[in-house]
Amino acid sequence: MRQGLEVAEAQQLVLSAAQPLPPENLAVGRALGRALAEPVRSTRRLPPADCSAMDGYAVRAADLQGADRRPVTLRLAYEVAAGGLCPRPLGTGEAARIFTGAPVPPGADSVVRQEDAEAGDGVVHIRVAPSPREHVRDAGEDVEPGDRVLDAGHVIGPAEVGVLASLGRTVVRVSQRPRVAILSGGDELVEVDGDVAGGRIVSSNSYTLSAQCRLLGAEPMYLGIARDRPDDLERLLAAGLHSDCIVSSAGVSVGDHDHVRPVLEKLGCRLHFWGVKMKPGFPVAFGSFEAAGGPLVFGLPGNPVSASVAFEQFVRPALRRMMGHPHPFLPTLPVRVAQTLEKKPGRLHFVRVRLRREGDQWWATSTGNQSSGVLTSLARADGLLVFPAEATRLRAGERAQVQLLDVDALGDGSEAPGSAERPWG
Amino acid sequence: MRQGLEVAEAQQLVLSAAQPLPPENLAVGRALGRALAEPVRSTRRLPPADCSAMDGYAVRAADLQGADRRPVTLRLAYEVAAGGLCPRPLGTGEAARIFTGAPVPPGADSVVRQEDAEAGDGVVHIRVAPSPREHVRDAGEDVEPGDRVLDAGHVIGPAEVGVLASLGRTVVRVSQRPRVAILSGGDELVEVDGDVAGGRIVSSNSYTLSAQCRLLGAEPMYLGIARDRPDDLERLLAAGLHSDCIVSSAGVSVGDHDHVRPVLEKLGCRLHFWGVKMKPGFPVAFGSFEAAGGPLVFGLPGNPVSASVAFEQFVRPALRRMMGHPHPFLPTLPVRVAQTLEKKPGRLHFVRVRLRREGDQWWATSTGNQSSGVLTSLARADGLLVFPAEATRLRAGERAQVQLLDVDALGDGSEAPGSAERPWG
Numbered sequence: 001m002r003q004g005l006e007v008a009e010a011q012q013l014v015l016s017a018a019q020p021l022p023p024e025n026l027a028v029g030r031a032l033g034r035a036l037a038e039p040v041r042s043t044r045r046l047p048p049a050d051c052s053a054m055d056g057y058a059v060r061a062a063d064l065q066g067a068d069r070r071p072v073t074l075r076l077a078y079e080v081a082a083g084g085l086c087p088r089p090l091g092t093g094e095a096a097r098i099f100t101g102a103p104v105p106p107g108a109d110s111v112v113r114q115e116d117a118e119a120g121d122g123v124v125h126i127r128v129a130p131s132p133r134e135h136v137r138d139a140g141e142d143v144e145p146g147d148r149v150l151d152a153g154h155v156i157g158p159a160e161v162g163v164l165a166s167l168g169r170t171v172v173r174v175s176q177r178p179r180v181a182i183l184s185g186g187d188e189l190v191e192v193d194g195d196v197a198g199g200r201i202v203s204s205n206s207y208t209l210s211a212q213c214r215l216l217g218a219e220p221m222y223l224g225i226a227r228d229r230p231d232d233l234e235r236l237l238a239a240g241l242h243s244d245c246i247v248s249s250a251g252v253s254v255g256d257h258d259h260v261r262p263v264l265e266k267l268g269c270r271l272h273f274w275g276v277k278m279k280p281g282f283p284v285a286f287g288s289f290e291a292a293g294g295p296l297v298f299g300l301p302g303n304p305v306s307a308s309v310a311f312e313q314f315v316r317p318a319l320r321r322m323m324g325h326p327h328p329f330l331p332t333l334p335v336r337v338a339q340t341l342e343k344k345p346g347r348l349h350f351v352r353v354r355l356r357r358e359g360d361q362w363w364a365t366s367t368g369n370q371s372s373g374v375l376t377s378l379a380r381a382d383g384l385l386v387f388p389a390e391a392t393r394l395r396a397g398e399r400a401q402v403q404l405l406d407v408d409a410l411g412d413g414s415e416a417p418g419s420a421e422r423p424w425g
Numbered sequence: 426m427r428q429g430l431e432v433a434e435a436q437q438l439v440l441s442a443a444q445p446l447p448p449e450n451l452a453v454g455r456a457l458g459r460a461l462a463e464p465v466r467s468t469r470r471l472p473p474a475d476c477s478a479m480d481g482y483a484v485r486a487a488d489l490q491g492a493d494r495r496p497v498t499l500r501l502a503y504e505v506a507a508g509g510l511c512p513r514p515l516g517t518g519e520a521a522r523i524f525t526g527a528p529v530p531p532g533a534d535s536v537v538r539q540e541d542a543e544a545g546d547g548v549v550h551i552r553v554a555p556s557p558r559e560h561v562r563d564a565g566e567d568v569e570p571g572d573r574v575l576d577a578g579h580v581i582g583p584a585e586v587g588v589l590a591s592l593g594r595t596v597v598r599v600s601q602r603p604r605v606a607i608l609s610g611g612d613e614l615v616e617v618d619g620d621v622a623g624g625r626i627v628s629s630n631s632y633t634l635s636a637q638c639r640l641l642g643a644e645p646m647y648l649g650i651a652r653d654r655p656d657d658l659e660r661l662l663a664a665g666l667h668s669d670c671i672v673s674s675a676g677v678s679v680g681d682h683d684h685v686r687p688v689l690e691k692l693g694c695r696l697h698f699w700g701v702k703m704k705p706g707f708p709v710a711f712g713s714f715e716a717a718g719g720p721l722v723f724g725l726p727g728n729p730v731s732a733s734v735a736f737e738q739f740v741r742p743a744l745r746r747m748m749g750h751p752h753p754f755l756p757t758l759p760v761r762v763a764q765t766l767e768k769k770p771g772r773l774h775f776v777r778v779r780l781r782r783e784g785d786q787w788w789a790t791s792t793g794n795q796s797s798g799v800l801t802s803l804a805r806a807d808g809l810l811v812f813p814a815e816a817t818r819l820r821a822g823e824r825a826q827v828q829l830l831d832v833d834a835l836g837d838g839s840e841a842p843g844s845a846e847r848p849w850g
Binding site: 047053143163167192326331332334404408 | 453454474566583584595618621628630635733800801804834
């Protein structure tokens with residue numbers, strides 16, 4: 001077991017130990033947010049036929065040579081129905097009324113926009129000379145049979161759901177969702193509806209960590225509160241051995257070490273590290289029950305902010321790797337520091353910050369009290385500013401990176417000075 | 426009814442018409458992503474008592490004057506249990522073993538870190554002279570009774586779930602989720618498992634739009650495909666009148682106008698606009714059944730990309746407003762254009778782009794074919810580049826704004842040239 005690692009070293013150990021879960025077949029409508037476990041190939045051509053890109057008239061381009069100088073009148077043969085049914089191929093000297101997306105009739109090779117034509121009684125007068133294929137979307141423009149439309153690892157968003165539906169796919173093969181066993185520990189802890197008389201506190205970590213799992217698409221299983229006795233902790237940890245990942249947060253840090261380690265080892269856990277040079281979150285532990293094909297296990301600090309920040313740095317990448325997701329870490333944003341920040345060297349600090357956009361620049365301001373017990377300051381934070389381990393000062397105006405916790409904190413650009421309410425107003 | 430509006434004008438009309446839905450009471454565990462309908466006040470003090478910020482020894486600071494010059498030995502009176510129970514107040518000349526987060530015993534006023542002390546047989550030798558309150562977290566440091574902890578409109582993320590749990594809140598009052606009735610129209614359309622012989626195509630819009638609703642936290646209700654007959658469309662629209670919002674996408678644009686408008690008006694819809702100067706998505710319509718206290722209604726173009734892009738510009742802000750969410754629009758990101766883009770003036774273009782990060786700069790590259798039928802290009806896109814209505818050229822290197830569709834496209838900073846694998850390695 002290694003102790004006092006750098007954040008990035010510890011993250012690499014976690015990523016090395018986490019493996020993608022086996023795939024499962026899932027109805028497309030339930031696969032939103034999942035990563036494909038295999039590429040998706042098409043058996044179809046999309047669009048299935050040449051179709052019109054405009055509302056107007058399907059024509060034969062050869063009939064309209066010179067029409068831009070002297071309008072040409074064509075017989076209006078029929079209207080292409082939305083279902084795409086045409087009574088017969090289009091003949092010489094004929095035009096067919098057509099709408100966007102409808103298939104171009106056999107015999108026609110071009111579409112004239114309705115604003116370049118004037119309908120008469122059974123005829124249409126046209127004053128442009130289209131090139132062949134003008135305003136025609138080619139069959140297969142989007143997808144050809146055999147195309148690899150989506151790669152393995154691609155995350156299914158709304159457009160992917162539509163693409164899969166277009167291909168007639170009702171079921172996709174995706175990585176399974178990790179089941180995450182969550183427990184906390186401490187004689188002082190009660191559940192949310194428990195009695196807090198005598199200085200007891202709610203085991204809020206289990207609620208926060210379950211919500212963090214859910215946001216990532218993992219499936220939390222809350223096992224409860226272990227009392228400060230080895231047998232009780234062992235009982236709960238054993239109940240988590242059938243999960244994919246155990247996340248434990250306990251009440252006290254040194255107590256944890258003395259108390260949790262023998263229990264984990266008795267159950268067959270191999271500890272990979274204990275302690276990472278970061279603040280908040282130093283006393284974070286990571287191990288695995290790999291000999292038994294069992295879960296990864298994370299021991300998170302008991303302080304609410306420490307537990308939540310350590311989850312984002314270590315548990316998140318493990319769960320994303322299990323889900324086959326290509327982006328393990330929180331997205332980051334370049335910012336400038338609004339107020340000078342100082343610390344001692346040696347530990348990387350994750351500073352809770354709010355973001356403010358000025359033009360194309362984000363400014364990060366500390367949410368204030370950075371005590372690891374102040375969970376409300378994490379609720380007010382838009383992100384975590386990375387204050388590197390060996391740095392001692394980030395001066396006001398200096399550049400830094402922020403791990404983004406809330407994408408809406410980016411703003412919609414309407415904050416830009418001198419802009420109208422929206423930049424594209 | 427207004428026609429050919431600018432995008433921002435049309436968005437303002439939508440926001441004016443959309444009202445927050447009535448609140449509902451919800452179990453905290455199910456409220457993730459919801460906006461609070463009323464502020465949350467605390468009836469508790471957090472932490473409930475002064476507690477230790479370190480593992481070490483609770484002491485009386487007065488006993489340790491001069492200990493930094495000449496170590497002082499204190500009697501080890503007891504250990505503060507994790508549950509916080511102390512047998513008696515700490516007396517003069519005594520110390521108590523304490524761990525992070527545990528309440529400081531009565532009589533003690535300071536905590537000495539364990540690395541500044543050395544335990545002996547029933548005693549502890551201390552070589553620092555702490556100030557009163559050193560390494561003590563004050564009772565109420567996080568929350569005092571009566572504090573307004575979260576404002577109305579605050580969106581509930583994981584940290585908020587933990588804060589609410591800490592306060593003993595099991596139920597919160599949040600804005601309801603909009604129920605969104607989704608229908609499509611066209612004789613050429615089939616469901617995902619339908620027969621596509623003869624040029625029929627899957628009604629993919631209903632799947633894409635349902636997924637877009639779900640991502641926002643709204644509740645899609647898929648009503649089906651209306652055939653190209655007024656009575657069939659009327660039947661489906663009527664089935665949607667009990668929803669909060671109807672989103673209809675149909676197969677052809679001019680056809681829609683002629684066909685849909687009389688049906689909507691017959692059902693009591695007041696149309697606010699039809700046609701917005703944008704591409705893709707020009708033929709978008711918006712109305713409301715306000716006289717009947719009924720839903721908003723959006724008529725989206727039939728082309729898959731047009732429908733999805735128009736949803737993000739107009740339906741999204743309406744749904745977010747209904748949910749009491751403070752950020753109606755897609756978050757935007759300043760970028761530089763990787764390749765020169767050109768267009769005619771008059772319509773705002775939403776260009777599907779991929780993002781690439783170089784240092785602190787994102788570069789946006791078109792996904793290629795921008796035909797509004799090519800849904801795979803939207804699946805490949807990280808965002809929509811805003812090419813303003815009157816602009817005709819964005820030169821390579823020029824600045825622009827991108828509406829972000831996938832937050833993971835920001836990257837985690839490891840793409841920065843010259844950086845280690847992670848910027849905080």
